[in-house]
Amino acid sequence: MGRREVRASQRARIAWQPQSRISVKTTTSRPSYLRLHRAQHDSAPGGEVPTDEMAAFWHSFTESTGWRLDRRSRAIGAPKLLPVREVVYDEEGDAAGLPSLTKPAAQHLAASAAKLIVRLRESEQAVRRQEAELVATATPLAPPEGQAEFADRLDEILQQAVEGTSFVAAAFYMLDDDTSSLKMRAQCGLSEQSLAASSRPLRGALADLEAMVSDVVVIEDCAAGDEIYNSPEPLAAGICAVVSDDDVPIGTLWIWNDTPLAIDPSATAVARLTAIALAAEIARERMTRRGGEIREETQTLRAVSHWQQRQQPAATPLAEGWFVDGLTYTSAPLASTWHTWDILPNGTIALAVAQAHSDAADASMIAATARAAFQSHLGYRLSPKQVLQRVSDTLWQTNTGDQLVSLIYANIDPETGEGTLASAGSAQAMILSRYGFRAITKASEPLCSFPDYSPSETIVRLSPGEVLWAASRDMMEANNNTNSTDTWTQQRVSKFVIDRVQDASHEIVPAMCRALVEQAAVADRSAALLYRQ
Secondary structure, three states, rough: OOHHHHHHHHHHHOOOOOEEEEEOOOOOOOOOOEEEOOOOOOOOOOOOOOOHHHHHHHHHHHHHHEEEEOOHHHHOOOOOOEEOHHHHEEEOOOOOOOOOOOEEEEEHHHHHHHHHHHHHHHHHHHHHHHHHHHOOOOOOOOOHHHHHHHHHHHHHHHHHHHHHHOOOOEEEEEEEOOOOOOEEEEEOOOOHHHHHHHOOOOOOOHHHHHHHHOOOOEOOOOOOOOOOOOOOOOOEEEEEEEEEEOOOOEEEEEEEEOOOOOOHHHHHHHHHHHHHHHHHHHHHHHHHHHHHHHHHHHHHHHHHHHHOOOOOOOEEEEEOOOEEEEEOOOOOOOOOEEEEEOOOOOOOEEEEEEEEOOOOOHHHHHHHHEEEEEEEHHHOOOHHHHHHHHHHHHHOOOOOOOEEEEEEEEEOOOOEEEEEEEEOOOEEEEEEEEOOEEOOOOOOOEEEOOOOOEEEEEEOOOOOOOOEEEEEEEHOOOOOOOOOOOOOEEEHHHHHHHHHHHHHHHHHHHHHHHHHHHHOOOOOOOEEEEEEE
């Protein structure tokens, strides 16, 4: 192969350099050599050693491979490489300064590194969002977009503090639940990796402790020999201010400068205002999330309350000459009592009132369980006593805890007015007439008090003009000697019902509901009346 062919081959080897330019330098009458030049866009690799981990990696990549990353390709797209040193060919065709790797191999390595860097940056952003999220640990987790917005707001406050003081960096440290350590939750001007650093103990953090007592601590020269306060970051000067929620410290704010300086009162004022802004932003975020949680709970309770209301039967003549009505009153979103009536397949009238005994929110669920059990056994040929026994067995078998329920169930033949009434617990029943009232139940143990429960059973007979009244414990007070106008005694209930039943029987329950609302009754109450006209 001749000299011209060798040089042509060498020119083909460097033809793929799109960012390069070729110039011919002649010192004699004939070309001496070809030299490859590049524009000096980036600094040479032998200059200042980078401090950032990413820059340090690309610095090592450049030194090891002989290729540098084009800065214009770092933001988007696949990484593009340029040679570090100029390639010089002498007259004999020997090349000096060739990279240690071919360009395709270096590009493959750079592309793999770029993918890892993207993953690392995504992880850093996730850490940033999570650190901001942990500021509101007492509230439910927000969606990722909400976390990012909250983190951005914290960063913006810190950025304003840096600009207001003409310092270089700021960070917010939050106390843990045990108030024994401080963890960086947001930063501005520091590296992203600083958020991943472990928490630092509060013990020995004199500046933070002093700031929690005196609001602000100033360190004009962290390297001074007589300085007793230490900075959590290796910077020259700093301001530490307490971040409080209702006078209770929740963390500290640090603002740093990279050179020692005399800190004036305006800078400390900015630190105080920034600490107040951080506390206000945290409180607002917590309130917003609690408000959302409360709205969800309210919607859930409202849905359950509407379901309970839909279960209440409508006032209607069940059979010729019979009228039935009832009420379930509660001052809470959910009721622990219920009432119902129905016409059974054998043509008899079924009337029931129940109350679950629990001071917790599970009272409504216990009541719903009892009602489901009652409805499931109602269609069988069972006596009222047998129905209550089966309801008690169901409550006993479906829960390891106490599901105590008071229940009255009456089964009346509309032809004769005769029937049977079974009762358990504190629910009460009586027969009302224009001559007065007579109680037909006595207090006993509620259902599910023990296995093989046996309720009491009574034979009843309603004559024309009489009313069967069944009510939960808090609906009616058995003691008729009380003088309180807010107490519904047996005498008051009897007079209230009999005075209205003949002329306006459909007005009894609405009038009683209005009276309960006016007296601001708080206990759950249910009642049902069966009137034989």
